[in-house]
Every structure is written in C-alpha cells, then in structure tokens.
Amino acid sequence: MKISTRLKVHLQRKFFAGTLAAIPLAVTGFILWWVDSNARGLFAVDYPLLGIVVTVLGIYALGVFVTSLLGKYFLGLADWVLNRLPGFRDLYKTWKQIAVTPDNGDGIFAHVVLIPDETGRMRMMGFTSGKAIEGSADIVCTFVPASPNPTSGRLYFVPRSSCRFLQLGTQEALKFVISGGNYVPAAIGRALSES
DSSP states (O other): OOHHHHHHHHHHHHHHHHHHHHHHHHHHHHHHHHHHHHHHHHHTOOSTTHHHHHHHHHHHHHHHHHTSHHHHHHHHHHHHHHTTSTTTHHHHHHHIIIIIOTTTTOSTTSEEEEEEOTTSSSEEEEEEEEEEOTTOSSEEEEEEEOSSOTTSEEEEEEEGGGOEEOSOOHHHHHHHHHTTTSSOOHHHHHHHHHO
C-alpha cells in the first residue's frame, strides 16, 4: 500500500472517530449551557455553572419528594385526574408507558429481548411488555430502537417463542443503543453466544 493511500485512510478513520466523539460532547455541552443559562435567568443568579448546581439540587429534591409517602399520594392523585381528562387521557397513557415505566416491569420497555431479523440469520435488540396483543395468544409487540437515537425505531409483531428475554435492565440496553454499539453489555454477548 502506498504511503499516500495509508495516510489518506489514516486521516479518514481518525476524522470519523473524532466526529463520533465530538457529537455527544457537543450535545452534552449544549444541554449544560442551555440548562445553566435558563436556570440562572429563572433564579436571577449571575454566577456561571450555578444554574446547573441549582437544577441538579432541584431534581434531587423532586426525587426525594415523589418517593416520599406524601409525594406518592400526590402522584397517584395526578395520575387519577389525568386518566380521566377527556382528550388528554390517551396521550397521557402513551407517554406514561414510555417515560415513566422503564424499570417498573410495565409498559413497552418492561423487558429487553433479542428477536430474529427478517432473514432469520441475525438478531435485533428490542423492548417489549411481554404481554400478548389483544386477539392473539402468542404474539407480542416489540419496539426495536434506532441507534443512536432510541426515540425512533420500528415495531414488530413477534411470536413470543421467538423472543429471547435478556437479564438486562432497560437503562443498560438504552446505553448500548445510544453508544452505537461501542458499549455492549455482557448479557447481550452471552445471549448471542448461546444462540
């Protein structure tokens, strides 16, 4: 291989690797800047990064409140009201399944599974409630997220017998999807080597 060709390949690979590293850093930096500037404006604070500290402490305080007995009561009350509001009911139920229940053992993100692709030779990782769809005793709905953006993806109706349920938490699986395969949990490797 010529030196100019090797140099070209080297530069392309390094530039591509740098781009992949820069994107999450830039997105994280933008989010931190946005949170900091908005929190400083909201609380009338002029010191840089204090908005982030105030926001983190506020989120922590909210977490303490919602896990307390009083907080659980208010969440239950809000849930009861929102489930009965005409027009908002369906939207609320859908978002609740997606955003609130990832590790509760409920909703579409309750279980992480491997399913066969269209050819049957490869496996795709997806999420499922594990419950059969209405009108069928064995078919489950499985959401296969796109990488690195897990908010988009495809829905598949898969026989439950074709789903390989993994001993893997939703957060670990989402970390795998967002990393674009740079982080692979051991549970996925074990399941693939056993199949």
